[in-house]
Amino acid sequence: MQSSDSPARLFAxxxxxxxxxxxxxxxxxKARSIAQMGEPLPISRQALAKHLDVLLGVGLVRRTRVGREARFVMEPEAIHAARDWLDAVSAQWDGTLGRLKAFVEEGG
Amino acid sequence: MQSSDSPARLFAxxxxxxxxxxxxxxxxxKARSIAQMGEPLPISRQALAKHLDVLLGVGLVRRTRVGREARFVMEPEAIHAARDWLDAVSAQWDGTLGRLKAFVEEGG
DNA sequence: CATATATGCAATCTCCAGGTTGCATATTGT
DNA sequence: ACAATATGCAACCTGGAGATTGCATATATG
Structure with missing residues (x-):
């Protein structure tokens, strides 16, 4: 796990x-093979593999070999990391807004 | 408000x-002008203006003209939209059905 | 073993995001 | 009016993302 670089890569x-x-x-x-993931997609298998590599690179999915197949599962921790960043921004907004309200209430 | 296209544009x-x-x-x-935003950044003013345009295009910021200045404020609703998408994915994963399927698929 | 299946690796192409520079326009201040 | 400030607009350049095709490799199946 060397993927906790910056949230920007995750969002990207x-x-x-x-x-x-x-x-x-x-x-x-569900764990799915590359072929299974690509079945409904209009892109080539290699393009799909690159996309999965990107998701793998930021820790959003995990790869497991089963025979000749490469199965992919979601990794929810990366999702949580992204959500936490958004929560922090949102919380700061709500906090400052609360302070502004307090100021208005006090100052009149 | 024509920005609720797809979450992908928001994450991008x-x-x-x-x-x-x-x-x-x-x-x-706080509302900030372009000059104020760009003061600590090592990029040109035009590059910064493009970035702000991108944020504007997905509804993450709002622009207000004050004299010759263009002030930008954050728009928390877009942040919430992104967070909601992540929450939905996370909630689906955390559901017992999802975990059961994962167990069946992986463990065999 | 021979063959089909599933994936990996690599070269290549195209397009656009992110950056720059130069000039134009609008507003403030003297 | 004139100069300084703040931004907008446009042309241009460049690296890398996203896609493709072709070939190599590993595994299952007859």
Whole structure:
């Protein structure tokens, strides 16, 4: 696990419709091979493999070899990391807004 | 509000270290001009303006003209939209059905 | 063993994101 | 009016993302 570089890389990995769709499909917890993942997609197998490599690089999925297949499962911790970053930003916004309200209340 | 296209565009907007830094700074709720935002950054003013345009395009910031200045404020609703997407994925994973499927698929 | 299946590796192509420079426009200040 | 400030607009350059094709390798199956 050397992927906790910066949240930007994580968001960048999610910032592609194909990859986002892969994550959405893998969210059911099922492990899928590359061929299975690519079955409904209009792109080549190699393009798909690259996308999965990107997701792997930021820790959003985990790879397991089963025979000649490479099965991919979602890794929810990376999702949590991204969500935590957004929560922090959101919390800071809500906090400062609360302080602004307090100021208005006090100052009149 | 025509920005609720797909979450991928939102994540893509966040998937750049410069833009992520801008959002982090704007999370305090203060409105800042382009010159103010660019003061600590090692990039040109035009590059910064493009980044702010990207954030504007997905609804992450709001622009207000004050005299000759263009002030930017964060728009927390877009942050919430991104967080909600991650929550949905996470919730699906955490569901018992998803975990059971994962166990069956992996463990055999 | 021979063959089909599933994936890995590598070279290549194209396009656009992110950056720059130069000039134009609008607003403030003297 | 004139100069300084703040931004907008446009052309341009470059590296890398996303895709392709072709070939190599490993595993299952007859």
């Amino acid at each position: 990995a999610l910032g592609d419709p194909t990859r986002l769709g892969l994550i959405a499909r893998l969210a059911d917890g | 907007a966040l998937g750049d270290p410069t833009r992520l830094g801008l959002i982090a700074r704007l999370a305090d709720g």
